[in-house]
Amino acid sequence: MSYRLGALAQESINVVLSVLVREIRALEKNIKELDKAIEQVIVVIPEYQCLTSIPGVGKVYAAGLIAEIGQIERFEDQTKLAKYAGLSWKVNQSGNYQSQNTPLTKQGNRYFRYYLVEAANSVKNYLPEYKAFYQSKYKEVPKHQHKRALVLTARKFTRLVDTLLRKHQLYTPPRSVIEK
Template sequence: MKLFVGLDVSSFDIKVCFLNGEGDKLNAFTVSNDLPGAKQLRDEILNSTQNQSVSELRIGLESTSVYSFHQSMFLHNDESIRALDGQVLVMNPKQIANFKKSYSDMDKTDEIDAFVIADYLRFGCLPMSVVKEEQYVALQQLTRARYSIVRQITQEKQRFLQYLSYKCNTFTEEVESSVFGKAMMDLFLENYSLEELSRMPLEELVDYLRLKGKNRFPDPKHVAKSIQKAVRSSYRLDKVVEDSIDTILGTSITLIRTFEKQKQEIDKSIKRIMKGIPQTLQTVPGIGPVFTPGIIAEIGQIEQFDDETKIAKYAGLYWRKHQSGRFTADETSLTRNGNQYLRYYLVEAANSVKKEIPEYGEYYAKKFKEVLKHQHKRALVLTARKFVRLVDALLRKNQIYTPKRSVNI
């Protein structure tokens, strides 16, 4: 017996459809989206397979973030489902929507969507992902949270620089030190006016920078001079405007520091989880402790991918062909499908690795010279695609990267 279970999940209930291997509907019902509902669903699956030899059991649902998480993990970890070799699979909603177009005159209802998901499972060869084990799920939540926080830090720093240009429009040009260092941030929090900074005795400003910077400035006097030069050459604001800008800068500094502290806490949790996941990916020069967890979290169990081409496709690192008759397009765009997080980590890691490993640096340079448009972007994505082969080999064989004895990829 083959059983395909399609689940259409909403915040309050789950529409369920059972299909057999021939596509016949065996059952259709609704359960609540909570633990009792999940147990009821599990029991219905077991009842349908009772006293029968199950050759294939697949349970599928769309990847809808928090709505689908609990059901997928419950069924994935259930011992009775595992005893039947049941697989819980998640699918991209776009792929389900495209698959549904193959049916003519089909309405949009949750019951019908559950049927379409079950039928999608029946075809088997279509793109799907196995639910990750708990440690990969936990790592993925942390790495994605870190990704979001880093983006927020970047956006907030851009906003800070924008308002800093209101207060002192020549600061970033004249001052040869990062405006985001602790000493500089503390200086902005003091709410000094430009006039106060310009009239401040130089030695007093030097002592302030030395104290707040914990003697890390190689030449605090030079930095102090550049600050006073910047404030003296900048436009002056009306006091009411300058006060409002000081308030915004202070708020921005507080946000940046809060985000940085959150990132540090997440990094500690990532490090703890990574200690329990065997991997050799971080032995690759340049990949580091940020990209490694991100790649591993998104890939999960390497065994769910047949080969490196499936990983590349999952990440969206492939190009659609554009061919008609004898015409084949020379320029095609990178697909917009795939896991955006995995694609980000692979591309950023490749950008770092190409600086450390000559083989990847030479490959990037070769691809850069092949075209006249989009040179860097194209060469970097192609280098990331090449890097996928190395990632697959190291994770699948659990071997350490050795440049002299290259991995068989």
């Protein structure tokens, strides 16, 4: 059951709501201005061109990845880059026993991991190679299918990002084996 508010309470609620709406609109305007400023700065960075050449990687993911990676040369190879993101798995073994169920370490830059996983999620919708990889990993296990498949796709995406940034080249789709 609901009750009507008194005139005084209704008026004060309306005032508070109007103030909050104005604040939200001002914040949205500031966010748009910041996005434009970031885009103007980042467009001239060569790494930005490399990353945005990948279908599914937009300006936000590219800017986030560049900000979190910094200089790619500070990582020896793609395994160190993946470890920095926390996309590596703990080794559980004792004697001859090796566990099949190994959790992600998650010891790394969580923002970088976020950008990699989200960009991989987007890329899998644009590139058939990544979509097939995701689907094959999804079907491998009975539980945590999406999470596991997405993290493994992000790990594969890390190799692509590392290669493109090290070689300073744009993404080119793989050629099909049979050309018609």
